[in-house]
Amino acid sequence: xxxxxxxxxxxxxxxxxxxxxxxxxxxxxxxxxxxxxxxxxxxxxxxxxxxxxxxxxxxxxxxxxxxxxxxxxxxxxxxxxxxxxxxxxxxxxxxxxxxxxxxxxxxxxxxxxxxxxxxxxxxxxxxxxxxxxxxxxxxxxxxxxxxxxxxxxxxxxxxxxxxxxxxxxxxxxxxxxxxxxxxxxxxxxxxxxxxxxxxxxxxxxxxxxxxxxxxxxxxxxxxxxxxxxxxxxxxxxxxxxxxxxxxxxxxxxxxxxxxxxxxxxxxxxxxxxxxxxx
Amino acid sequence: xxxxxxxxxxxxxxxxxxxxxxxxxxxxxxxxxxxxxxxxxxxxxxxxxxxxxxxxxxxxxxxxxxxxxxxxxxxxxxxxxxxxxxxxxxxxxxxxxxxxxxxxx
Numbered sequence: 001x002x003x004x005x006x007x008x009x010x011x012x013x014x015x016x017x018x019x020x021x022x023x024x025x026x027x028x029x030x031x032x033x034x035x036x037x038x039x040x041x042x043x044x045x046x047x048x049x050x051x052x053x054x055x056x057x058x059x060x061x062x063x064x065x066x067x068x069x070x071x072x073x074x075x076x077x078x079x080x081x082x083x084x085x086x087x088x089x090x091x092x093x094x095x096x097x098x099x100x101x102x103x104x105x106x107x108x109x110x111x112x113x114x115x116x117x118x119x120x121x122x123x124x125x126x127x128x129x130x131x132x133x134x135x136x137x138x139x140x141x142x143x144x145x146x147x148x149x150x151x152x153x154x155x156x157x158x159x160x161x162x163x164x165x166x167x168x169x170x171x172x173x174x175x176x177x178x179x180x181x182x183x184x185x186x187x188x189x190x191x192x193x194x195x196x197x198x199x200x201x202x203x204x205x206x207x208x209x210x211x212x213x214x215x216x217x218x219x220x221x222x223x224x225x226x227x228x229x230x231x232x233x234x235x236x237x238x239x240x241x242x243x244x245x246x247x248x249x250x251x252x253x254x255x256x257x258x259x260x261x262x263x264x265x266x267x268x269x270x271x272x273x274x275x276x277x278x
Numbered sequence: 279x280x281x282x283x284x285x286x287x288x289x290x291x292x293x294x295x296x297x298x299x300x301x302x303x304x305x306x307x308x309x310x311x312x313x314x315x316x317x318x319x320x321x322x323x324x325x326x327x328x329x330x331x332x333x334x335x336x337x338x339x340x341x342x343x344x345x346x347x348x349x350x351x352x353x354x355x356x357x358x359x360x361x362x363x364x365x366x367x368x369x370x371x372x373x374x375x376x377x378x379x380x381x382x383x
Binding site (some may be wrong): 077080081082083084085086088090091093095097098 | 322325326327328329330331332334335353356357360361
């Protein structure tokens with residue numbers, strides 16, 4: 001099973017477009033699972049039709065407290081790296097939006113006053129598009145401050161016969177992106193040849209360097225002169241995998257929720273060749 | 279009774295800091311004798327998260343019952359309430375003036 005993540009620092013550079021193009025093209029030859037890891041704003045499902053199956057709700061740890069058992073020793077408060085607990089004489093305050101669900105409080109409590117409770121962070125859906133292509137996406141509950149636990153859950157339990165998994169990452173270079181590329185064999189970075197595109201690409205490259213995962217660049221809305229990106233890429237030894245030109249025709253179809261890989265001449269062949277190298 | 283003010287520096291002549299959780303200093307003063315004050319560095323300022331509740335813990339340990347600041351975030355608000363600390367928001371200017379004005383009103 002080959003796991004490819006599609007990421008970019010900047011939003012709106014074409015992550016979902018490239019993920020969908022790759023999923024549609026590669027599912028001609030392989031069994032492909034596309035996972036939309038942007039659980040806060042999923043959109044891949046808008047482009048692919050098929051029956052949807054709702055999975056079990058994703059539960060994340062959220063501590064409960066037995067105030068009668070609690071001796072107010074404050075060990076839970078001290079261990080909490082994110083200051084999500086405030087212990088007072090009267091009660092224990094828990095801030096769910098600060099909590100990183102690490103269970104540290106549960107582990108350190110010497111009197112068993114912390115309970116292993118859960119709350120639902122979102123729902124995962126599986127959509128089967130055709131025999132060789134299926135999509136997974138999730139909807140995070142309103143008010144959940146962090147996407148990472150749901151992204152971790154959505155990547156689990158992939159059918160054994162899937163040959164290529166594509167993770168479509170949320171924008172940015174923070175926790176959500178890091179969770180998405182975790183365990184990926186390769187990260188495809190998407191950037192447009194603009195100063196903003198370059199700036200956010202640089203940030204993402206720096207983060208991925210620390211993760212030590214193989215990366216390459218796809219230039220989207222490619223221009224005659226892409227030197228703003230190609231100069232940077234050659235300086236740091238970043239592979240340029242593909243150039244996808246701007247196409248009004250593609251954009252028109254996209255705006256209607258349709259992805260047409262054939263609009264780009266030679267793209268199918270290039271992607272099929274490329275995947276062998278990744 | 280102790281009163282706390284967020285502060286940009288470690289003296290009474292510093293400004294009331296705008297942020298509560300991530301201000302540089304707290305000035306803790308005795309309302310009966312405000313010349314008797316203690317500047318403390320806010321160790322919560324560099325917290326990865328939850329600076330608000332952490333800052334509330336710090337001033338609670340110093341026995342503060344009143345907090346003068348510009349604005350308190352929602353998490354800090356919950357923690358301050360639990361500690362029984364009254365937050366007075368919308369304060370700006372010199373720390374000394376703010377505390378004097380509150381004490382003398």
